[in-house]
Structure formats: C-alpha cells, structure tokens
Amino acid sequence: MLNFKDADQSLWQHTAIKLPKPEKLTGAIKADVTVIGAGFTGLRTALELAQKGVNVIVLDSHEPGWGASGRSGGQVNPLAHAQPNEIIDQLGDVFGPRMLENYIHSADEVFDLIDKHDLQCDSVRKGWLRGAHCKSAKSELEKMAKNWSEAGLGIDSIEGEQLHKLTGSTAYSFATLVKSGGSLHPLSYTRELARVAMEKGAKIYSDSKVSNINRKGDNWQLTTDTATIESEWVVFCTNGYTDDTLKGLKQTVIPLISVQGATRELTDEEYAQVLPEGHTISDTRRVIYYGRRDNRNRILFGSLGSSELCEGSDRDRIHNAFKTVFPQFKPSDIEFYWGGRIAHTKDFLPHLHEPAPGILAGLGCNGRGVAMSTVMGRILS
Numbered sequence: 001m002l003n004f005k006d007a008d009q010s011l012w013q014h015t016a017i018k019l020p021k022p023e024k025l026t027g028a029i030k031a032d033v034t035v036i037g038a039g040f041t042g043l044r045t046a047l048e049l050a051q052k053g054v055n056v057i058v059l060d061s062h063e064p065g066w067g068a069s070g071r072s073g074g075q076v077n078p079l080a081h082a083q084p085n086e087i088i089d090q091l092g093d094v095f096g097p098r099m100l101e102n103y104i105h106s107a108d109e110v111f112d113l114i115d116k117h118d119l120q121c122d123s124v125r126k127g128w129l130r131g132a133h134c135k136s137a138k139s140e141l142e143k144m145a146k147n148w149s150e151a152g153l154g155i156d157s158i159e160g161e162q163l164h165k166l167t168g169s170t171a172y173s174f175a176t177l178v179k180s181g182g183s184l185h186p187l188s189y190t191r192e193l194a195r196v197a198m199e200k201g202a203k204i205y206s207d208s209k210v211s212n213i214n215r216k217g218d219n220w221q222l223t224t225d226t227a228t229i230e231s232e233w234v235v236f237c238t239n240g241y242t243d244d245t246l247k248g249l250k251q252t253v254i255p256l257i258s259v260q261g262a263t264r265e266l267t268d269e270e271y272a273q274v275l276p277e278g279h280t281i282s283d284t285r286r287v288i289y290y291g292r293r294d295n296r297n298r299i300l301f302g303s304l305g306s307s308e309l310c311e312g313s314d315r316d317r318i319h320n321a322f323k324t325v326f327p328q329f330k331p332s333d334i335e336f337y338w339g340g341r342i343a344h345t346k347d348f349l350p351h352l353h354e355p356a357p358g359i360l361a362g363l364g365c366n367g368r369g370v371a372m373s374t375v376m377g378r379i380l381s
C-alpha cells in the first residue's frame with residue numbers, strides 16, 4: 001500500500017527548493033500528449049515537448065517528485081551494468097551503439113540541462129567512485145574500466161592510499177572513478193524540471209491518478225477520479241510505481257526497494273573526513289552500498305531494503321553498511337531514513353515500449369536513473 005508518508009520523511013523534503021503543489025485535474029480536457037508520471041522521465045519528456053510547442057500535460061498520482069526521483073540518492077552515474085560488447089551482442093549493430101552513446105553522454109546531458117535552464121539543484125561534478133568489495137569484483141571493475149574507456153567513457157582506477165584519502169574510508173582498496181559522474185539534490189532537480197516545463201507551457205496536475213485508458217476514435221481517452229483526458233499520444237513514465245492501468249506494463253519491470261539514511265549536520269571536522277573532495281561512492285555488492293555528502297554537512301548512505309518506510313531491519317541494514325564503510329559514525333548519528341521503488345529489468349537495460357500506436361513507455365533504469373531517466377525523457381519526446 002503506497003503511503004504519502006514514505007516520500008515525506010526524506011532529508012530532501014526538508015532541504016529542497018519549494019514548488020507550489022500543482023492542482024488536481026477536474027473536468028474534461030484535450031492534449032496532444034499526456035505524460036503519466038512526474039519524475040525525471042516524465043518531466044524531461046514534457047519539458048522537451050513543451051519547448052517544441054506541443055500541447056502536453058503531465059498527470060501524477062501524487063505530485064512532482066513523489067516517486068523515486070524525489071527520494072533518490074541523487075548520484076549521477078553514467079554507466080550500464082553490462083560490458084559494451086555484451087550490449088552490442090544483445091541489441092545488435094543499430095541499437096547497441098545508440099545505447100552505448102546514450103550511457104556515455106548521460107551525465108553530460110544532465111549537467112548541460114542544469115546549465116542550460118539554470119536549475120537550482122546543488123549540482124556537484126567531482127566523479128563517481130565504485131569500490132570493489134572483494135577480489136573477483138576488482139577484476140570485473142578493471143574490465144569495465146578498460147572496455148568502457150575504449151568505448152569513450154573516461155574511467156580511471158584508484159587504489160590504496162589515494163583511494164583511502166578520496167573516500168575517507170579503508171573499506172575498499174580498489175575503485176574505478178567515472179570522471180563525468182557527480183551528484184545533485186534530486187527533489188530540487190525534479191521540482192526545477194517541473195518549473196521550467198511549466199514555464200515552457202506544459203501543464204502539470206497532482207493527485208491525478210490515471211486509472212483507465214481506452215481507444216476513442218484516433219485518440220486515447222484516459223480517466224482519473226475527477227477528469228477525462230483525450231489525447232493523441234500517451235507516454236507512461238511510471239517506473240517502479242507502474243500499476244495495472246496499461247495491461248502488461250507492470251510485468252516488464254521488477255520493483256525493488258532502495259533505502260537510505262542521512263546523518264545529522266556534522267561538525268566541519270567530521271564532515272571533512274568523508275569523501276572530502278565531493279566524490280560519490282557506491283560498490284560492487286549485489287545488495288549495493290552507496291553514499292555521498294550533501295552540501296549541508298550531512299552524509300547520506302543507503303542499500304537495498306524491504307519497505308519504503310525504512311523501519312526495523314532496513315534501518316539495521318543501513319547501520320551495518322554505514323559502519324562497514326565509515327566506522328567513525330554511530331547509528332544515532334543518522335537523523336533521516338526513507339525508501340522508494342526502483343525498477344529493474346531482466347536484461348539490466350532500460351526499456352522503451354510502444355505497446356500500441358500512440359502509446360509509449362520508458363522505464364527500468366536499474367537503480368541508475370538520475371542520468372538515464374533524463375536521457376529517456378528526451379528520447380521519448
């Protein structure tokens with residue numbers, strides 16, 4: 001059962017720039033394109049369409065950023081889970097190279113978009129460290145670094161003392177550094193995308209859960225509890241929150257829960273010990289550990305969990321993970337806990353569907369959606 005409290009309890013809710021909550025849609029309305037879901041994917045889609053003068057509306061069950069986008073770790077991580085040659089083998093010579101290009105330039109795309117529209121979202125671009133948690137993971141990371149660097153994504157290797165200095169931790173003795181990576185405030189980024197999309201002419205509605213979609217002549221008719229919408233195109237951007245509105249879409253992804261915590265405001269001395277140059281960090285564990293600083297003296301640390309409320313064993317998991325990597329902190333140093341849904345796919349690649357003429361869906365960024373959903377929105381538009 002989804003609960004508004006899930007989204008409300010994150011650190012980001014307390015530190016994000018404000019966006020007046022868009023109103024609920026009522027009555028009958030027509031649009032060229034209706035986007036369902038106001039996260040990174042849906043809002044980027046709407047922004048691009050609005051800039052082209054398309055009459056686009058966005059409907060969200062709750063409000064912009066309520067889903068994973070507003071709760072994310074905000075790490076801009078431009079890398080697939082697979083090796084480049086595996087992606088080419090899987091997608092072939094036309095779509096394979098396109099997928100690689102999109103991954104390679106995905107972080108650039110996010111930071112260029114931020115610059116272009118002057119999005120106020122605390123963006124920092126110092127690179128993404130990915131630590132090897134065991135020997136075999138080290139050789140896997142070395143292969144990734146070599147093959148993706150050859151494909152055009154700059155990845156360095158960092159070891160020993162130098163890595164300990166960059167992380168403030170001795171938990172890893174080998175990591176890759178994806179230089180184009182960085183971080184941002186994910187709820188501010190989402191709200192800024194919404195603000196700019198609206199300035200360009202997109203209309204966004206909150207508390208407008210789409211429950212039905214049916215053909216009406218050449219168009220599609222959508223219904224919410226208080227409105228009907230007629231539209232030539234419908235774009236589903238519902239990711240880990242995909243429901244049964246569009247038959248079969250939910251079954252294309254595996255929703256997983258990601259959970260994280262954020263510390264109290266640390267003293268300058270404590271804060272300076274962790275990721276002192278502003279890198280983000282994640283690791284090679286199957287049940288991943290990931291962390292970063294915000295720019296208000298807090299450290300964020302997360303893993304996978306079992307409930308969006310992030311209680312009980314989910315908190316224990318965060319404490320254990322945090323203690324493994326940064327043993328200088330205690331569970332009582334963590335002030336905020338929250339979780340949300342990410343969408344995995346069986347092949348670990350993002351999916352773009354065209355299930356019927358006039359309907360598109362883009363989802364499944366496998367936990368690395370800050371960069372890739374931003375790209376997905378442009379492609380969908």
Ligand SMILES: Cc1cc2nc3c(=O)[nH]c(=O)nc-3n(C[C@H](O)[C@H](O)[C@H](O)COP(=O)(O)OP(=O)(O)OC[C@H]3O[C@@H](n4cnc5c(N)ncnc54)[C@H](O)[C@@H]3O)c2cc1C
Binds near residue numbers: 239343367371
């Ligand atoms: C705790 C956490 C940490 C994460 N950390 C990172 C990270 O550091 N780096 C990274 O790259 N990725 C991270 N991710 C993943 C990333 O946040 C997602 O990939 C990305 O936000 C997906 O964006 P989206 O717009 O596709 O979906 P979402 O932001 O989930 O938006 C989907 C929206 O669809 C709406 N919706 C669903 N059904 C309907 C309906 N029927 N009618 C109307 N609206 C509907 C929902 O209300 C929701 O707002 C994290 C995710 C979580 C949960």
